[in-house]
Amino acid sequence: xxxxxPNVWQLQSRRDTHGLISALAYPDxxxxxxxxxxxxxxxxxxxxxxxxxxxxxxxxxxxxxxxxAAIHELDHRTDVGGLVNARDVxxxxxxxxxxHPQNVIAAAHALGKLGDRMAVEPLxxxxxxxxxxxxxxxxAAEALLDLQSAPAVVTxxxxxxxxxxxxxxxxxAVLGQIQAVWAVEPLAAALHDSHPVVRRxxxxxxxxxxxxxxxATLRKHFAPAPTAETTPQTPASTPQQPAIPHEATPRPVxxxxxxPRMKSALPAARPTASGTPETTGAASAFxxxxxxxxxxxxxxxxxxxxxxxxxxxxxxxxxxxxxxIVQPVKKLxxxxxxxxxxx
Numbered sequence: 286x287x288x289x290x291p292n293v294w295q296l297q298s299r300r301d302t303h304g305l306i307s308a309l310a311y312p313d314x315x316x317x318x319x320x321x322x323x324x325x326x327x328x329x330x331x332x333x334x335x336x337x338x339x340x341x342x343x344x345x346x347x348x349x350x351x352x353x354a355a356i357h358e359l360d361h362r363t364d365v366g367g368l369v370n371a372r373d374v375x376x377x378x379x380x381x382x383x384x385h386p387q388n389v390i391a392a393a394h395a396l397g398k399l400g401d402r403m404a405v406e407p408l409x410x411x412x413x414x415x416x417x418x419x420x421x422x423x424x425a426a427e428a429l430l431d432l433q434s435a436p437a438v439v440t441x442x443x444x445x446x447x448x449x450x451x452x453x454x455x456x457x458a459v460l461g462q463i464q465a466v467w468a469v470e471p472l473a474a475a476l477h478d479s480h481p482v483v484r485r486x487x488x489x490x491x492x493x494x495x496x497x498x499x500x501a502t503l504r505k506h507f508a509p510a511p512t513a514e515t516t517p518q519t520p521a522s523t524p525q526q527p528a529i530p531h532e533a534t535p536r537p538v539x540x541x542x543x544x545p546r547m548k549s550a551l552p553a554a555r556p557t558a559s560g561t562p563e564t565t566g567a568a569s570a571f572x573x574x575x576x577x578x579x580x581x582x583x584x585x586x587x588x589x590x591x592x593x594x595x596x597x598x599x600x601x602x603x604x605x606x607x608x609x610i611v612q613p614v615k616k617l618x619x620x621x622x623x624x625x626x627x628x
Contacts, residue, residue, distance in 0.1 A: 325355035397428030422467035461490025
């Protein structure tokens with residue numbers, strides 16, 4: 286490898302971890318820098334020891350920077366799968382102190398399946414760590430159940446899986462009373478229990494715990510199921526409008542009849558040669574009939590009309606003493622006589 290220039294790009298595309306680790310010892314600092322970057326991109330956790338060894342002997346500043354960045358990125362991750370395959374119990378116990386919850390959960394499950402009782406004490410310490418996330422504490426409790434060395438509190442988790450519904454109900458009730466925040470997930474599963482009493486007890490326990498995850502679980506479980514909204518069907522044809530009744534034919538408005546006193550006040554017409562009665566100008570104005578008011582068609586009202594009060598009759602006209610001639614005609618005659626005398 287020292288005499289053949291490695292092709293880092295091909296090694297990375299083939300995910301050749303051993304070839305990239307060997308490239309860290311190549312004389313060209315550019316090749317060493319590119320190999321460190323490729324190992325970091327491939328997330329090769331098992332290459333951390335080789336990267337640390339290369340950093341101790343590296344003299345090029347840029348290559349040292351790439352090696353340090355790769356170590357910082359990969360050193361916080363643990364190859365749990367490799368530890369499980371190697372049955373490395375010590376390595377898994379050390380992983381329980383990792384800052385990454387995913388690695389801790391995977392290590393706890395692996396320790397429970399391996400069945401080595403050497404992991405009981407660190408798992409108990411992890412379970413009682415109140416600062417640990419609830420998912421981590423739950424993983425430790427399940428691992429302790431697998432190891433058959435669980436504390437009394439952890440045995441409640443196993444009681445939730447018993448065949449007797451009374452045992453499951455009592456376990457859910459106790460978990461709620463002690464506010465076991467790490468038991469939100471198993472209590473959420475108990476909401477789907479076959480017995481209604483267990484379901485109600487699990488819901489009460491989650492309300493008692495009262496964490497954000499517990500409340501969110503209850504809201505999600507008791508949320509009403511969405512129903513398909515039915516759209517109202519529109520009729521094919523538009524509804525017919527109600528028929529409007531025919532308007533009644535309005536009655537013609539007749540002119541009012543003249544008052545009898547008005548008739549007596551008019552002068553008598555004199556017959557002429559043609560046989561038609563002759564009236565004076567002033568008298569003819571009074572003899573003409575009153576103009577007929579304009580006829581207005583009125584629509585029939587829906588409600589019955591109220592009777593209008595009758596107006597009082599007009600006051601009677603004063604009787605003239607001189608042969609029934611009204612005052613204007615009398616003045617006209619007196620004016621004509623005076624004019625004829627003056628001539």
